[in-house]
Amino acid sequence: MSVKISSKEQVESIFDKYEYFLFDCDGVIWLGDHILPKVIETIGLLKSLNKIVIFVTNNSSKSRNDYVSKFEKLGIKGITKEEIFGSSYAAAVYVDKILELPKDKKVWVLGEHGIEQELSELGYTTIGGTDPKLIENGVGFDPESPFLTDLDPEVGCVVAGLGLTLNYLKLSATLQYLLKDNKSLPFIATNIDSTFPMKGKLLIGAGSIIETVAFASGRQPDAICGKPNQAMMDGIKEVNPNLKKNPSRGLMIGDRLNTDMKFGREGGLDTLLVLTGIETESNVLAQEKQVAPTYYADKLGDFYELTK
Amino acid sequence: MSVKISSKEQVESIFDKYEYFLFDCDGVIWLGDHILPKVIETIGLLKSLNKIVIFVTNNSSKSRNDYVSKFEKLGIKGITKEEIFGSSYAAAVYVDKILELPKDKKVWVLGEHGIEQELSELGYTTIGGTDPKLIENGVGFDPESPFLTDLDPEVGCVVAGLGLTLNYLKLSATLQYLLKDNKSLPFIATNIDSTFPMKGKLLIGAGSIIETVAFASGRQPDAICGKPNQAMMDGIKEVNPNLKKNPSRGLMIGDRLNTDMKFGREGGLDTLLVLTGIETESNVLAQEKQVAPTYYADKLGDFYELTK
Structure with a gap:
């Protein structure tokens, strides 16, 4: 006990x-x-x-640099990037060290800035993610969006995590990459927490978002990087x-x-x-x-x- | 054979x-x-x-009336509402006839106009759904949104279906109702198709959206209304x-x-x-x-x- x-x-x-x-x-x-x-x-x-x-x-929405700033802001001084391990960093390291994805390949991101920044620090170009062209500004979904019709042939991997700016276009575009080339692009999840606690509420977690594209594509993530x-x-x-x-x-x-x-x-x-x-x-x-x-x-x- | x-x-x-x-x-x-x-x-x-x-x-995004118009527009004349059974109508009938939800109770909708209209025709007030206050206009997610903090005590049921204007707030607000009162509010799915075919692409289907809130809440729908x-x-x-x-x-x-x-x-x-x-x-x-x-x-x- x-x-x-x-x-x-x-x-x-x-x-x-x-x-x-x-x-x-x-x-x-x-x-x-x-x-x-x-x-x-x-x-x-x-x-x-x-x-x-x-x-x-x-929490994959933040990078290690974001966390360094957060520690400082809250009064915990002198914490360095090397003392922080986030699931976005873990996912980027996985892509680099385990998948050994060539640096001229791009990574499609379903998620936020944290994932993009960690991948970028390791030398990768990301697409999707926080691209403002994926935000629909409340005008509704465009089924002829180039994100659905013109898939980037250089994408070599999909990384999915928490995304508070989630929408139908981001999910559906991610689905196109998961289905592409006979479902062969690696599918990496930052973490699979079902809920995300915030301000005393349980909100939708990365795991529940990943479940959407997993169910739609009939695939499970090839790797889960978080705790x-x-x-x-x-x-x-x-x-x-x-x-x-x-x-x-x-x-x-x-x-x-x-x-x-x-x-x-x-x-x-x-x-x-x-x-x-x-x-x-x-x-x-x-x-x-x-x-x-x-x-x-x-x-x-x-x-x-x-x-x- | x-x-x-x-x-x-x-x-x-x-x-x-x-x-x-x-x-x-x-x-x-x-x-x-x-x-x-x-x-x-x-x-x-x-x-x-x-x-x-x-x-x-x-397809739960349309009501029977919407389908009557679509048939006419495509040149199939004289189709009446009575000849059409949609999963949004089936869900509304389920709420009315099987759940026998009192008409002074409200229904929280994760989905579009079709569900709202069919429920409204049967005398129910819906909240959530296409409410423009749930659209975030690309300015980001507000964790203090009243949709998360001030749950409507008159909601007696959750109906979930396809939603092309999906976002993190709509999903997270739906989660609050699914968790409310010890997970006791009935949870009705219009249908569970994993994908939604559109313009030659497979997009995210109602079933995959429902999977998100099901996974986050640890619940499965109490009823699935579609084929x-x-x-x-x-x-x-x-x-x-x-x-x-x-x-x-x-x-x-x-x-x-x-x-x-x-x-x-x-x-x-x-x-x-x-x-x-x-x-x-x-x-x-x-x-x-x-x-x-x-x-x-x-x-x-x-x-x-x-x-x-």
Whole structure:
């Protein structure tokens, strides 16, 4: 059964035991645009102890650069791009390192700026995505749009993720690429979260959007890059050789049992669930032993509060 | 094995055998906005023989009134509302007759004008749907939209279908109603076609849109109203008592094996597949005996051409 963190001694023993602290962001560090209590102090404390912090997020609408700005804006200073792993970055790395898509091929994007920026940083040209010509300005759908009729022969891959500017044209154009050449273009999903928590509501998640084009094309994604998929963990371990060698030196902290905790556990890390996000204490305590988080806490800021 | 219609004698024996001729529209009567060859003459011939013609369509974006206008515009004169069964009408009838939703309850619509109009004709107030306040004019998604935060307590049902003006707000607002009150509001799908053929392309179908909100809410529709579901056939038989008594007096004509032919067969009718739509001759001939169409023909207009 998961151990609740409620004393200074427990926190100190965690500081002794782990070198790597991996964090989910939304529900752990912040809720939307509001930083959670004593998070700044807790991150500061970990850094003062020379711990390695890594932020792992499934939100593909932002790039790592966007996240650097968000951390700064919320008052968490000095977080670098290298400390952030987002599903848009993971998808771009997958296209580059696993698919080895030639750089003269283009990538069709169903999603936002974050995916485009990460692919662009790796040298790819993207089409679709946030192209304003795909926005219909409320004038209705044009079935003769060139996005449907003149497919770009240089597209070599489709990457799909969260898109708040979704419309019928974007979905239908994506479908054309998924059906093209006997359904042979690789189909990469940033993540498959069914919902996207925002301002206290559950909105449509990347997984539900991807489900639309998957159902229409009769295909499933060839790869899923976000948590709990281990492709993301493998990428993190690649740049942190000590974690790769000793995953038990790492602690994954998150607010979702079926993504964050699964992600950490399957990567060989210990896990800590915070109750500031989507799960309740009774959910945590109802978990069977083999999938229960190692620890749980009311909030991440307890690390700081309990040690003062 | 399916019999190919290729002689005057075969056509005359069909005219003798059947009293009711049920037609799918797209791929049989027209392709998009183009009427198929000799269809006007074939319908005229059937009417001159006092046959009962019924048009059955899964396209929920149009109401029966819209279809009356479309038939007229394409030169098929004198088709009445009573001869048309659309999935939007079937959904409205389901809400009224099966759910028996009180008329002071509202219906949240994910879809177009067709659904709104049919529900309105049966005395219901709809919200959502084509409300221009749900169109975002390309300015981006507003997570504080009242459609997400102020759910209408009078909504008693959700009807979802095809929507070419789909966006993230419409999907996410629909999700709020599907999650509301412990997921207890009835969830009605007009149809679940995965794709929507238009101008020679396969676009996103109602079923793929419904899949998005189904996946996000963790729910499946409580009822599916379009072909091949027999709720639609039951409605047709209700107003055609002779067909109800003798379904073998009816012939279902369509262009899709897995919707039209299944719909006719499971309703006890004989079936005829035309090759002007989505299927090929080799597809038809590859069907196992128990699901093969009774007949197939190159096109509906062959009825007229072969008898002249």
